[in-house]
Amino acid sequence: xxxxxxxxxxxxxxxxxxxxxxxxxxxERVELPKSxxxxxxxxxxxxxxxEQIESGGGYRLGPGLVDIxxxxxxxxxxxASARPHLLELAEKTDEVAGLSIIDDGQVLxxxxxxxxxxxxxxxxxxxxxxxxxxxxxxxxxAHMPDDEIEGYLAKPLPKCTDLTMTDPDDLLERLEHVxxxxxxxxxxxxxxxxxxxxxxxxxxxxxxxxxxxxxxxAYRFPDPDQAHxxxxxxxxxxARLAEQLAD
Amino acid sequence: xxxxxxxxxxxxxxxxxxxxxxxxxxxERVELPKSxxxxxxxxxxxxxxxEQIESGGGYRLGPGLVDIxxxxxxxxxxxASARPHLLELAEKTDEVAGLSIIDDGQVLxxxxxxxxxxxxxxxxxxxxxxxxxxxxxxxxxAHMPDDEIEGYLAKPLPKCTDLTMTDPDDLLERLEHVxxxxxxxxxxxxxxxxxxxxxxxxxxxxxxxxxxxxxxxAYRFPDPDQAHxxxxxxxxxxARLAEQLAD
DNA sequence: ACCAGGCGTTCCACATCGTGGAACGCCCGC
DNA sequence: GCGGGCGTTCCACGATGTGGAACGCCTGGT
Numbered sequence: 001x002x003x004x005x006x007x008x009x010x011x012x013x014x015x016x017x018x019x020x021x022x023x024x025x026x027x028e029r030v031e032l033p034k035s036x037x038x039x040x041x042x043x044x045x046x047x048x049x050x051e052q053i054e055s056g057g058g059y060r061l062g063p064g065l066v067d068i069x070x071x072x073x074x075x076x077x078x079x080a081s082a083r084p085h086l087l088e089l090a091e092k093t094d095e096v097a098g099l100s101i102i103d104d105g106q107v108l109x110x111x112x113x114x115x116x117x118x119x120x121x122x123x124x125x126x127x128x129x130x131x132x133x134x135x136x137x138x139x140x141x142a143h144m145p146d147d148e149i150e151g152y153l154a155k156p157l158p159k160c161t162d163l164t165m166t167d168p169d170d171l172l173e174r175l176e177h178v179x180x181x182x183x184x185x186x187x188x189x190x191x192x193x194x195x196x197x198x199x200x201x202x203x204x205x206x207x208x209x210x211x212x213x214x215x216x217x218a219y220r221f222p223d224p225d226q227a228h229x230x231x232x233x234x235x236x237x238x239a240r241l242a243e244q245l246a247d
Numbered sequence: 248x249x250x251x252x253x254x255x256x257x258x259x260x261x262x263x264x265x266x267x268x269x270x271x272x273x274x275e276r277v278e279l280p281k282s283x284x285x286x287x288x289x290x291x292x293x294x295x296x297x298e299q300i301e302s303g304g305g306y307r308l309g310p311g312l313v314d315i316x317x318x319x320x321x322x323x324x325x326x327a328s329a330r331p332h333l334l335e336l337a338e339k340t341d342e343v344a345g346l347s348i349i350d351d352g353q354v355l356x357x358x359x360x361x362x363x364x365x366x367x368x369x370x371x372x373x374x375x376x377x378x379x380x381x382x383x384x385x386x387x388x389a390h391m392p393d394d395e396i397e398g399y400l401a402k403p404l405p406k407c408t409d410l411t412m413t414d415p416d417d418l419l420e421r422l423e424h425v426x427x428x429x430x431x432x433x434x435x436x437x438x439x440x441x442x443x444x445x446x447x448x449x450x451x452x453x454x455x456x457x458x459x460x461x462x463x464x465a466y467r468f469p470d471p472d473q474a475h476x477x478x479x480x481x482x483x484x485x486a487r488l489a490e491q492l493a494d
Numbered sequence: 495a496c497c498a499g500g501c502g503t504t505c506c507a508c509a510t511c512g513t514g515g516a517a518c519g520c521c522c523g524c
Numbered sequence: 525g526c527g528g529g530c531g532t533t534c535c536a537c538g539a540t541g542t543g544g545a546a547c548g549c550c551t552g553g554t
Contacts (some may be wrong), residue, residue, distance in 0.1 A: 003290035004511065005252040005541070010294040010311075017315045017331035019487050023502055033543045038503060040541095043250035047257040057502095061316070064257075068264045069308070069316035084264035240266050248504095251540070252512070270531055280514045285532060287512095304531095496554085504547070511541075518533070524526090 008032060009040055013049065013061070020053060020060035078210065079111050081244060085212065085237045086113050092233050095216035096121045100136040100198075102209050103128070105152065107137040110210075121194065121215060129190050132171055133160045135198035136211040138184040142175040143200050143208035149175065164189045183231035185222070193218045197227075199234040204246045212238045255279060256287055260296065260308070267300055267307035325457065326358050328491060332459065332484045333360050339480050342463035343368045347383040347445075349456050350375070352399065354384040357457075368441065368462060376437050379418055380407045382445035383458040385431040389422040390447050390455035396422065411436045430478035432469070440465045444474075446481040451493045459485045 011030045015021065021029070027037040041059055044050045048064025067083045082099045089097035090113040098112035109124040131137035131152060141149060153168040165171055178184040183199040196215030200208040212234055215221070222230055258277045262268065268276070274284040288306055291297045295311025314330045329346045336344035337360040345359035356371040378384030378399060388396060400415040412418055425431040430446040443462030447455040459481055462468070469477055 002293040003252060003287065005250060006256055006287070006290040006294065009253055009256070010296070010315075013315050014331060014334070018335060018484075019491050024500075034502085035504080035543050035545090036541085039248065039543095040250065040253070042248055042503090043253040046249040047253065049257070052502095065312065065316040068257075068260050069312040084261060087261070088265060237265075244266050271529075281531085282514055282516090282533080283512085286514095289532090299531095498553090499551090501550080502548095505545085506543105508542085509538105509540105511539095513537085513539080514535105516534085519531095521530080522528095524528095 005040075008036070009044060012037065012040055012044065013065070016050060016059060016061050020058045022058035026059070078245070082111065082212070082241055085241045086111065089113075089212065089214055089233060089237050093214050093216075093230055095214050095221055097212065097214045098124065098136075100211050100213065102131070102137075102140045105131065107131060107134055107140070107211075109136075121217065130158050130160065132157055132166070133164050133186065133190040134213075135184045135186040135196040135215075136213045138175065138178055138186060139198045139200040139211050140208050142178040142184070143202070160190045161188055161192050163187060181231065182235050185227065185231070188218055195221050197222070197230050197234050199231070199238040201238045201242045201245070203242065212241065252287075255283070256291060259284065259287055259291065260312070263297060263306060263308050267305045269305035273306070325492070329358065329459070329488055332488045333358065336360075336459065336461055336480060336484050340461050340463075340477055342461050342468055344459065344461045345371065345383075347458050347460065349378070349384075349387045352378065354378060354381055354387070354458075356383075368464060377405050377407065379404055379413070380411050380433065380437040381460075382431045382433040382443040382462075383460045385422065385425050385433060386445045386447040386458050387455055389425040389431070390449070407437045408435055408439050410434060428478065429482050432474065432478070435465050442468050444469070444477050444481050446478070446485040448485045448489045448492070450489065459488065 008030070012026065015026060015029050023038050023041065024034060026041075027034040030037070041050055045052060045059075045062070048062045048067075050059045051062035052059055066080075067087060078101075079099065086097040086099060096113055096115045098109055100107050100109045102108070106128045107130070109127050109129070111125055112123055115121055129137060131141045141152065144152075149172075153171060157166040157168075157171075158164070159166050165174065183197055185195065185197050187195050194215055195218045196213050198211045198213035201210045201212060202208055214230060214234055255277070259273065262273060262276050270285050270288065271281060273288075274281040277284070288297055292299060292306075292309070295309045295314070297306045298309035299306055313327075314334060325348075326346065333344040333346060343360055343362045345356055347354050347356045349355070353375045354377070356374050356376070358372055359370055362368055376384060378388045388399065391399075396419075400418060404413040404415075404418075405411070406413050412421065430444055432442065432444050434442050441462055442465045443460050445458045445460035448457040448459060449455055461477060461481055
């Protein structure tokens with residue numbers, strides 16, 4: 001059994017995959033009334049599955065499809081696989097969600113969702129941050145072998161803001177707490193006015209080389225009532241992603 | 248304005264992107280009646296957008312989405328970009344469509360659609376064939392600079408079947424014909440019982456390094472009435488793909 | 495400047511199509 | 525072997541998507 005609306009919507013998508021087209025030609029190619037095609041396209045646009053070429057022109061495929069399909073790829077791409085989870089996290093928390101890995105003893109931000117909120121958080125993709133100053137770094141640090149942790153804490157720790165925690169003993173205690181909770185918060189320790197929660201992406205062999213996080217402006221994030229819930233949400237998303245990366 | 252069915256279908260897809268789930272849990276997560284979810288999933292399955300995990304288990308995203316989304320990727324993957332065009336060609340002609348490139352003076356088959364027909368054509372992906380023995384090779388040869396063509400024809404030309412054309416002069420004449428028509432047919436010249444049509448994918452700089460083709464069993468393909476139409480269909484698909492690769 | 499043609503969009507009465515609660519049958523694990 | 529939970533199917537109902545026709549805009553030929 002199949003559903004007319006869905007059949008038609010996919011026919012449109014498949015035709016658009018061959019290249020951008022206008023409503024009229026699209027309607028001819030799929031043999032449907034123009035009005036029906038226009039309405040379906042509007043609905044697909046609301047889902048980001050298609051987008052209009054500079055208001056008035058034709059339509060082309062949109063990024064929404066890629067976001068969804070990324071998780072389906074048999075292979076490997078961490079960023080693509082993480083995208084749907086980032087989007088869900090962002091929607092759940094109404095803040096910006098991101099993905100980071102550990103690279104050369106630092107946190108490297110790989111990707112983050114777009115913010116529709118008027119109060120923007122800048123895009124950190126491609127930027128580095130010290131492990132001990134951001135939530136994502138703390139969860140990754142917390143899951144490193146003891147000797148590596150000690151090695152990291154033995155070196156001088158940069159102070160990014162007034163609130164950056166740099167005392168090795170305090171940090172060790174904090175890491176213990178993070179391991180226990182499963183997630184970490186950081187409060188304006190890397191950049192002023194910026195808070196974030198992160199949870200580790202645990203690989204099948206137990207190693208942690210990447211993390212998911214959510215961050216937002218300190219004045220509204222986190223709402224104290226929801227801090228723990230947000231932590232759990234990030235943990236759940238990270239767990240699901242890890243499971244998906246496993247097979 | 249938006250359409251209920253489409254909103255719901257995409258909600259399902261987005262949730263499935265987080266990992267495989269069963270109908271019941273899916274229904275809870277998107278807050279819809281189980282029956283509605285089951286029906287939508289069945290419809291999406293018909294579009295290959297989702298697939299059922301070994302009859303009875305849950306559902307996961309299917310390959311259909313990736314096929315569609317491939318063309319939307321900003322990045323350049325020839326195989327991914329070609330996929331939607333192959334699928335359309337295959338549907339139009341009701342035979343197998345494929346993509347090939349020229350590699351080290353031979354045709355290298357990169358990808359082909361699955362055949363649902365009972366009379367199968369084998370999957371040539373990853374296989375090599377001599378330029379002069381297959382349609383895809385002929386169109387690529389036809390668009391090479393004259394000196395390269397002569398260089399190729401000067402070497403001894405392997406005879407794959409009784410019908411393989413190996414005389415350089417005959418081939419030169421045939422290439423002229425191919426350039427004029429824009430597509431090429433080959434009739435059991437590479438493998439017995441196998442015919443195919445191909446058209447070149449012309450890059451913006453005029454070079455031709457890849458081709459689209461359709462092939463099928465000689466006893467039914469091509470229907471003489473449709474041979475030219477099939478040629479035009481392959482040309483059109485190749486042109487659209489080329490345009491898409493251009494920007 | 496103008497108008498003709500073609501585009502994407504909107505409208506609205508109609509009936510098709512999707513809906514969802516309930517009932518079914520199956521497989522699994524207690 | 526039996527209860528619970530799964531995915532699936534059924535069917536009367538009416539909400540929902542439909543599509544022909546009409547609209548307004550921009551474009552380019554005159």
